[in-house]
Every structure is written in structure tokens, then in C-alpha cells.
Amino acid sequence: MGRKLRHLLMFLLITMKEPNLQVDGWWLSTPKAADCKCAPSTDLSCKPSPRCDCHGLGLISIPKNLPKSICRLDLYNNQIRKIKPGAFPNLPRLQKLYLKRNQIKIFQICVFANLPQLEKLDLSFNQITIIQSSASENLINLKQLYLSSNQLTIIQPSAFSNLPRLQLLNLSNNKIRNIQPGTFANLPRLENLILSAINMTMIQPGVFSNLPRLQGLCLSNNEITMIQPGTFANLPRLGKLVLSDNQMRIISLGLLANLPRLQLLFLSDNQITKIQPGTFANLTRLEKLNLASNQITKIKPGTFANLSRLEELNLAVNQITMIQEGPNSNIALSNLNTTATVVTSGHGQTGRGQSQAITESNTNTYLQDHVHTLPAEVFDQFSRHLAKCALAHREAAEREARRIILSNLFITCDHTSIGLLDRHRILALFEKFWDG
Ligand SMILES: *[C@@H]1O[C@H](CO)[C@@H](O)[C@H](O)[C@H]1NC(C)=O
Ligand SMILES: *[C@@H]1O[C@H](CO)[C@@H](O)[C@H](O)[C@H]1NC(C)=O
Ligand SMILES: *[C@@H]1O[C@H](CO)[C@@H](O)[C@H](O)[C@H]1NC(C)=O
Numbered sequence: 001m002g003r004k005l006r007h008l009l010m011f012l013l014i015t016m017k018e019p020n021l022q023v024d025g026w027w028l029s030t031p032k033a034a035d036c037k038c039a040p041s042t043d044l045s046c047k048p049s050p051r052c053d054c055h056g057l058g059l060i061s062i063p064k065n066l067p068k069s070i071c072r073l074d075l076y077n078n079q080i081r082k083i084k085p086g087a088f089p090n091l092p093r094l095q096k097l098y099l100k101r102n103q104i105k106i107f108q109i110c111v112f113a114n115l116p117q118l119e120k121l122d123l124s125f126n127q128i129t130i131i132q133s134s135a136s137e138n139l140i141n142l143k144q145l146y147l148s149s150n151q152l153t154i155i156q157p158s159a160f161s162n163l164p165r166l167q168l169l170n171l172s173n174n175k176i177r178n179i180q181p182g183t184f185a186n187l188p189r190l191e192n193l194i195l196s197a198i199n200m201t202m203i204q205p206g207v208f209s210n211l212p213r214l215q216g217l218c219l220s221n222n223e224i225t226m227i228q229p230g231t232f233a234n235l236p237r238l239g240k241l242v243l244s245d246n247q248m249r250i251i252s253l254g255l256l257a258n259l260p261r262l263q264l265l266f267l268s269d270n271q272i273t274k275i276q277p278g279t280f281a282n283l284t285r286l287e288k289l290n291l292a293s294n295q296i297t298k299i300k301p302g303t304f305a306n307l308s309r310l311e312e313l314n315l316a317v318n319q320i321t322m323i324q325e326g327p328n329s330n331i332a333l334s335n336l337n338t339t340a341t342v343v344t345s346g347h348g349q350t351g352r353g354q355s356q357a358i359t360e361s362n363t364n365t366y367l368q369d370h371v372h373t374l375p376a377e378v379f380d381q382f383s384r385h386l387a388k389c390a391l392a393h394r395e396a397a398e399r400e401a402r403r404i405i406l407s408n409l410f411i412t413c414d415h416t417s418i419g420l421l422d423r424h425r426i427l428a429l430f431e432k433f434w435d436g
């Protein structure tokens with residue numbers, strides 16, 4: 001039997017056995033039904049299959065006669081307002097339930113009693129105002145819960161008390177404002193908590209105190225003005241903290257003292273005016289620090305000391321006039337990884353969205369694109385001009401800082417009045433400054 005024919009037969013065998021599985025490419029990539037990796041289906045009619053796709057059908061209630069074998073149920077983009085207890089038949093294998101973009105007003109945990117294997121529940125873009133919890137352990141296997149873009153104003157402290165395996169909780173885009181201590185107290189496996197755009201103005205002490213596995217915490221797009229030291233004191237695994245787009249003027253000393261695993265810290269778009277020495281002193285694993293779009297005027301010596309793993313520091317759109325040297329000629333940036341990118345372009349008035357990393361290769365590209373042949377006297381004039389500018393800057397920084405300043409310097413220096421430049425000579429000159 002020819003290879004093609006054999007492949008075709010295998011293909012038919014598989015597709016006949018599992019009529020709604022998508023076979024992308026050849027039979028080798030067919031998902032195994034036993035793993036419940038049910039492939040997307042174009043079938044809208046909820047036939048027996050690992051997945052029922054019932055989205056966008058104008059449904060006002062949960063369809064009846066759903067096959068027991070399904071692992072995924074798509075009910076998004078319908079007009080379901082209420083799910084009555086018992087509305088779901090017994091679906092012993094169901095793992096994923098998409099109820100996004102309906103008109104549900106109440107999230108009643110008890111209605112999911114017949115779905116013992118449920119791992120992912122998407123209720124985003126509904127009109128939920130209340131979460132009604134229950135003492136029974138109905139969602140004991142739930143790992144991901146999406147309640148974003150609803151109308152939640154209050155969360156009862158017991159709302160999430162029986163979700164022992166929850167890993168991701170997305171509450172963004174609500175109007176919660178104030179989260180009570182204890183709300184997240186029984187989520188021992190929570191890894192990601194998204195609380196962006198919930199009109200939060202302050203964080204009560206203890207809100208994040210029982211989250212031993214939390215890795216990502218997003219608090220962006222709120223109205224937080226200040227965070228008390230100790231708020232993040234018990235998050236031993238936190239790797240990513242997003243505090244951008246708030247109204248913080250100051251970072252309390254000690255706020256970031258106990259985050260031994262923090263790798264990403266986003267503080268952009270706040271109103272931070274100064275950074276106290278020691279603020280980042282214990283963040284020895286930090287790789288990215290974004291302080292763009294604040295009102296920082298001065299970077300004191302040692303501010304970024306101990307950040308030996310920092311790869312990217314963004315200070316764009318601030319009002320920095322001074323980056324001070326330390327006593328042992330340790331400038332603020334002296335402990336930066338030499339491959340680090342420091343972004344300082346777009347100071348002051350330029351507004352948002354101007355950040356641009358200027359690296360050696362960017363500069364080279366710039367030179368390649370803009371510099372052509374140049375008469376000797378013009379080149380000399382240019383080099384003197386550049387040297388003059390450079391001299392003033394040279395004392396300001398050690399090698400790492402000088403690299404950045406020179407990149408900026410070249411671009412801001414008035415070379416238009418000099419004429420066209422010889423690419424190779426400029427590159428050579430640059431290299432000399434670079435290494436000097
Ligand atoms: C949280 O929900 C918002 C709004 O639906 C969405 O934009 C965001 O990507 C979600 N984040 C995560 C990590 O699920
Ligand atoms: C909530 O925040 C949004 C923007 O994040 C704002 O437009 C709205 O006015 C705020 N609502 C209240 C009640 O503060
Ligand atoms: C750094 O952490 C240690 C303990 O891990 C603590 O004693 C010290 O106060 C912290 N220092 C700062 C500046 O936060």
C-alpha cells in the first residue's frame with residue numbers, strides 16, 4: 001500500500017472515531033481525547049464531542065442534553081442572565097467553561113456543583129455584582145477564574161474561601177475600590193492575581209499576607225497613592241510586581257525589602273519624585289525595572305547598587321538632571337550588568353510613548369543610515385565639536401554611563417550645520433570614546 005494511501009486511511013480512521021477533532025497537519029498531531037486536549041471545532045450544534053461549541057447562538061439558558069463526555073463547553077457571546085441551580089447536567093469530565101460576554105448578574109458557586117473537574121471558568125464581561133459563595137467544595141479543582149470586566153463593587157471575604165487549587169484570579173476592570181483583609185486568605189496555590197483597573201485607592205494591611213505561591217501581582221491602572229511598608233512582606237515567590245499607572249509619589253522605604261525573587265518591577269506612570277537610597281537594595285534578582293513617566297529629578301549614589309542582575313532600567317520621561325557619583329567613584333549605575341540597556345531618552349515634556357532604548361547597535365544603525373562621505377576639514381570640525389561636548393560629559397560617568405550619554409550626545413549634537421560625515425571615521429571615533 002502506498003504511503004499516501006496509508007496516511008489517508010489512518011486519517012479517516014481517526015476522524016471517524018472522533019468526529020469533531022481537528023487534525024492540524026497530519027495524523028501525528030491529532031490530540032488525544034484521553035488528555036482532554038480537545039481541538040477547536042467549527043461545529044456549532046453541540047453534537048457529541050469532547051467539546052461543545054455553543055457560542056453566539058443567542059441562548060438565554062444553559063442548553064439541555066449536553067453530552068456527558070465533553071471536556072470543554074463554549075457558551076460565550078450569548079444572552080444568559082441567570083444560571084439556576086441544577087442548570088448544568090452532570091458533566092464529569094468538563095474542564096473548561098466559557099461564559100464570557102453574557103448578562104449574568106450573580107456568580108453563585110453552587111450552580112457548578114455538577115462539574116467536579118472544572119479547571120477554568122471564564123465569566124468575564126458579564127454584569128456580575130455579587131459573588132455568592134458556598135460552604136461546599138464545588139469548585140475544588142478550579143485553577144483559573146476570570147471575573148474581569150464585571151460590575152463588582154464589593155467582595156465578601158468568604159467569596160473565594162473554597163477554591164483550594166486556584167492558580168489564577170483575574171478581577172480586573174471592576175469597581176471594587178477596597179479589598180478586605182482575608183479575601184485571599186484561603187488561596188494557598190494562587191500564582192497570579194490581577195487587580196488592575198478596579199479603582200483601588202489604598203491597600204489594607206494584610207490583604208496579601210497569605211499567598212505563599214504568588215508569582216505575579218498586578219495592581220496597575222488604579223488610584224493608589226501610597227503603599228504601607230509590609231504590604232508585600234510575605235510573598236516569598238513574587239517574581240513580577242506591576243504598579244504602573246497609579247498615583248504614587250513615593251515608594252516607602254522597606255516596601256520592597258522582602259521580595260527575594262522579584263525579577264520584574266513596573267513603576268511607570270506614577271508621580272514619583274524621588275527615590276530614597278536603599279529602596280531597591282534587597283532586590284538582588286531584579287532584571288527589569290521600569291521607572292518611566294514619573295517626576296524623578298535626581299538619582300542618588302547607590303540607588304541601583306546590589307542590582308547585579310539588572311538587564312533593563314527605564315528612566316525615560318522623567319526630569320532627571322543629575323545622576324550622582326558615589327564616594328568610591330561608584331556611580332549609581334556601576335553595578336549594572338554591562339549588557340544592560342538603560343533607557344533615558346524622552347526626558348520631560350515629550351509626553352508618553354517616547355521611550356526608546358539607545359544601544360550600541362541602534363547608534364551604529366543610525367550612523368549607517370545617515371552618514372555619508374565627508375571632507376577632511378569638516379570631519380575635523382565635527383570631531384572637535386563632538387570632543388567639546390564629550391568632555392563635559394566625560395567626567396560625569398564611568399564607562400557604562402558614558403556609553404549611553406555618548407549615544408544621546410551624538411544624536412543631540414548639532415551636526416546638521418557641519419554637513420555630511422564619513423561613516424567609517426565617525427564609527428572609529430565612536431569606538432575610541434566608547435572604550436576610553
Ligand atoms: C485579565 O482580564 C483582562 C480583561 O479581561 C485581560 O485584558 C487580561 O489579559 C487578563 N489577564 C490575565 C493574566 O488573564
Ligand atoms: C474608576 O476608574 C476609572 C478609570 O480607571 C475612572 O474613569 C472612573 O471615573 C473611576 N470611577 C470611580 C467611581 O472612581
Ligand atoms: C534586606 O533584607 C534583610 C533580611 O532579608 C533585612 O534585614 C534588611 O532590613 C533588608 N534591607 C533593606 C534595605 O530593605
Ligand SMILES: *[C@@H]1O[C@H](CO)[C@@H](O)[C@H](O)[C@H]1NC(C)=O
Nearest residue numbers: 278280281282284302305306
Ligand atoms: C547589598 O546587599 C547586602 C546584603 O546582600 C547588604 O548588606 C548591603 O547593605 C546592600 N547594599 C546596599 C547599598 O544596600
Ligand SMILES: *[C@@H]1O[C@H](CO)[C@@H](O)[C@H](O)[C@H]1NC(C)=O
Nearest residue numbers: 308309310311337338339340
Ligand atoms: C548579563 O546579562 C546577560 C543577558 O541577560 C546574561 O547573559 C549575562 O549572564 C549577565 N551577566 C552577569 C555577570 O550577570
